[in-house]
Amino acid sequence: MRILVTGGAGFIGSTLVDRLLADGGEVVAIDNFDPFYAPSRKRSNLAVALTNPRFRLVETDIRDGDSVRRVVADFEPDAIAHLAAKAGVRPSIEQPSTYTEVNVIGTVHLLEAACRLSRLPRFIFASSSSVYGDRPDAPFRETDAVDHPISPYAASKKASELFAHTFHHLHGLPVTGLRFFTAYGPRNRPDLAIAKFTKLIDQGEPVPMFGDGTTRRDYTYVDDIVDGVVRAIDRCTTHHLYNLGNSSPISLRAMIAAIGKALGKTPLIDPRPEQPGDVRQTYADIHRAEAELGYAPRLPFAEGIARYVDWYRANVLTENRGL
Numbered sequence: 080m081r082i083l084v085t086g087g088a089g090f091i092g093s094t095l096v097d098r099l100l101a102d103g104g105e106v107v108a109i110d111n112f113d114p115f116y117a118p119s120r121k122r123s124n125l126a127v128a129l130t131n132p133r134f135r136l137v138e139t140d141i142r143d144g145d146s147v148r149r150v151v152a153d154f155e156p157d158a159i160a161h162l163a164a165k166a167g168v169r170p171s172i173e174q175p176s177t178y179t180e181v182n183v184i185g186t187v188h189l190l191e192a193a194c195r196l197s198r199l200p201r202f203i204f205a206s207s208s209s210v211y212g213d214r215p216d217a218p219f220r221e222t223d224a225v226d227h228p229i230s231p232y233a234a235s236k237k238a239s240e241l242f243a244h245t246f247h248h249l250h251g252l253p254v255t256g257l258r259f260f261t262a263y264g265p266r267n268r269p270d271l272a273i274a275k276f277t278k279l280i281d282q283g284e285p286v287p288m289f290g291d292g293t294t295r296r297d298y299t300y301v302d303d304i305v306d307g308v309v310r311a312i313d314r315c316t317t318h319h320l321y322n323l324g325n326s327s328p329i330s331l332r333a334m335i336a337a338i339g340k341a342l343g344k345t346p347l348i349d350p351r352p353e354q355p356g357d358v359r360q361t362y363a364d365i366h367r368a369e370a371e372l373g374y375a376p377r378l379p380f381a382e383g384i385a386r387y388v389d390w391y392r393a394n395v396l397t398e399n400r401g402l
């Protein structure tokens with residue numbers, strides 16, 4: 080199978096690239112090495128893939144519609160896994176236009192390029208649990224109304240879902256939207272809480288705890304998410320939408336404690352007020368993905384954190400020491 084992965088140098092994208100190559104696929108990755116975090120980190124994510132003759136990296140920006148159309152027309156993929164995005168809720172509040180250009184216009188460029196192919200590819204794209212907004216009722220179901228996003232990032236993901244449906248309706252493009260719930264694990268994005276807190280606790284510095292520590296996130300191990308993406312690629316026939324979560328939310332306080340335990344250190348807490356744009360909880364109902372994709376997240380949180388800490392010691396620590 081020939082698969083185009085956008086955002087292929089990122090945290091989830093590069094993990095997906097490795098999995099697709101291991102499964103025998105031919106993979107082209109698009110990435111612009113956006114400076115949101117160190118491009119050197121993204122290059123090392125692809126170090127192994129780049130040695131594989133079935134892999135090619137195209138450095139381009141999905142805001143450049145001509146370039147996107149050229150890459151898609153040349154490669155003629157069987158499937159497109161569109162993961163490139165400006166990620167992160169808080170920075171989207173400062174840069175709403177940039178988030179819209181990349182996450183919405185960039186997505187439309189890919190949908191348009193896909194529909195120009197004589198044989199329509201399967202189109203799978205990353206949405207987010209943030210589309211559910213701030214709601215007390217849980218778990219979150221795909222049938223819930225999601226008309227009240229509370230950050231430009233969430234609004235951009237909801238807009239991507241709407242455009243994907245529109246292209247399916249107009250052109251018959253098979254599309255699957257995947258609402259990821261807080262991915263974590265090796266190659267973790269450095270702006271995400273687990274990565275930041277691991278570093279702070281390891282260095283004996285206080286962890287800023289926003290709110291009273293009872294906010295909850297449905298942390299999902301990155302290999303489980305990637306397994307869901309691969310299953311969605313295999314089964315993308317019409318218009319689908321799935322939650323890919325763990326369905327087992329963890330409180331902020333418990334997350335900090337788990338990192339401390341994995342590092343063998345006692346966390347110091349710096350209490351702070353809640354942040355605008357943050358939701359109180361995320362909690363996926365995954366019955367639809369289980370029934371239709373055979374999705375079954377399996378890694379317990381403590382085990383996933385231990386694996387992340389191993390990766391952190393082998394990669395981030397050596398990077399900091401300039402080794």
Ligand SMILES: NC(=O)c1ccc[n+]([C@@H]2O[C@H](COP(=O)([O-])OP(=O)(O)OC[C@H]3O[C@@H](n4cnc5c(N)ncnc54)[C@H](O)[C@@H]3O)[C@@H](O)[C@H]2O)c1
Binds near residue numbers: 163207
């Ligand atoms: N990590 C999570 O917990 C999470 C949760 C929900 C949704 N998502 C979504 O999953 C996808 C992957 O997220 P991630 O955590 O791996 O983030 P990431 O930032 O590590 O990966 C995104 C990649 O997209 C690339 N990119 C950004 N702008 C681009 C542009 N204009 N042109 C080409 N490439 C561009 C970046 O360089 C990066 O390598 C994103 O769409 C994100 O919104 C992630």
